[in-house]
Amino acid sequence: MGLNCVLLGAGNVASHLGPALKAAGYKILQVYSRTDSSARQLALKLEAVPLVRAGDVISDADFYFVALSDSAFAEVLPQIKIKNGLLVHCSGSQPLSVLSPFATRTGVLYPLQTFSKSREVDFFQVPLLIEADSEKNLKALEIVAGKLSETVHVADSGQRQALHVAAVFACNFVNHLYVLAEGILNEKQLPFSLIKPLIQETAGKALEIGPINAQTGPAVRYDLNILEKHLEYLSRNPELQELYKTFSKGIFELSKNKR
Amino acid sequence: MGLNCVLLGAGNVASHLGPALKAAGYKILQVYSRTDSSARQLALKLEAVPLVRAGDVISDADFYFVALSDSAFAEVLPQIKIKNGLLVHCSGSQPLSVLSPFATRTGVLYPLQTFSKSREVDFFQVPLLIEADSEKNLKALEIVAGKLSETVHVADSGQRQALHVAAVFACNFVNHLYVLAEGILNEKQLPFSLIKPLIQETAGKALEIGPINAQTGPAVRYDLNILEKHLEYLSRNPELQELYKTFSKGIFELSKNKR
Secondary structure, X not given: OOOEEEEEOOOOOHHHHHHHHHHOOOEEEEEEOOOHHHHHHHHHHHOOEEEOOHHHOXXXXXXXXXXXXXXXXXXXXXXXXXXXXXXXXXXXXXXXXXXXXXXXXXXXXXXXXXXXXXXXXXXXXXXXXXXXXXXXXXXXXXXXXXXXXXXXXXXXXXXXXXXXXXXXXXXXXXXXXXXXXXXXXXXXXXXXXXXXXXXXXXXXXXXXXXXXXXXXXXXXXXXXXHHHHHHHHOOOOHHHHHHHHHHHHHHHHHHXXXX | OOOEEEEEOOOOOHHHHHHHHHHOOOEEEEEXXXXXXXXXXXXXXXXXXXXXXXXXXXXXXXXXXXXXOHHHHHHHHHHOOOOOOEEEEOOOOOOHHHHOOOOOEEEEEEEOOOOOOOOOOOHHHOOEEEEEOOHHXXXXXXXXXXXXXXXEEEOOHHHHHHHHHHHHHHHHHHHXXXXXXXXXXXXXXXXXXXXXXXXXXHHHHXXXXXXXXXXXXXXXXXXXXXXXXXXXXXXXXXXXHHHHHHHHHHHHHHHHHHO
């Protein structure tokens, strides 16, 4: 098995996957992005050739990693000719089958993490979910994944979909709650830094004892006195008020079932 | 200023505040709780006398810390006679004034953290918000707070209310999202452990670069392809689907304004 890769995409995922592949000894030949500056920037880092035309992708690489936004798949993939390489996408929500019109050997390598270009992540700690169209291709992908991360699991498209949805709840939606909390504080000239230990401990506690056991606060106690005060406090902001009601109800219902 | 304290309450907050006071050199004389076993357990740890009758609280302690659920204030406080001690509550959402019928010297010491009895917390890292009915009492409270934590801020009742509401969003609601994510995974026989690195990184990234800059995922990219797939995936669970819509809309609106 060769070590030559092409990286399609230069966004948040590609900018972490690329360096991880390189560090693991793979040679990145080309980096494609619709955005010239993104292609150049990442290619420079990976000592690869930047491309802005998908038609310029070489046909005889060993691996093609598709780290494009799902909406770009349909535009980019038909332009690429692949001889015998393994075509691998990195998306949580695309089935494996989406690749079959474009290559005879296909797979998925989904890194379950939130990536931002500006922030370093220890890729070796990132769980990788893999899937392939044959045992042989799965083996090939397992070898790559095992060099990139200490946590590699085989997951079919249905499981990967569940993981992606769960990740949206536990990451994107959680982060949005941080944003809303920051807004509530700033309205009273209070710094976000005041709730930093709380955010850290909330995550740490849930990871250690499990989120069901970690819950505290007025909703789980059904402290009506506080719940009513908070709803009144939020009365100028009906959206936050609605969210408050929905969450408090959900937390209380769960705690009732637990008792 | 003396060092004798009475602790009213033996729940999550009291079971962390008590040991912190003791470690700082304060003497806990009595621990009151409506629940006999809770009073005994915490009192034993603090070398204090356990009480189940609020009427047995001594009247000449230097500090009385009220770490009761807000709904218990009205029942417990009228039973206590205080000569000259400082009566201090630890609630985020009760105004200072709630204490004035029960003592001539009053204050608030609100520890901004999620406490569970079973889990140790480094109390010195917990931000303490303090308030008092006079400059002199505030000074007295500042001395206590300064021995308990490295982060002490003066906050009036309105600011404390905002902090408490923000904490509910950033802690209790966040934890509920973890619970929901765990449910989504378990439905497909996937372990919660798979999203642990994601949860850790989501918190860590928001703390470091700020939550507004940390957002990723399909909603902020407005990746309709994924959003629709996820809504379809959640179609058997209308409550999760509704939450998904609300959050995605909120995330997208904010990101639009940021651009």
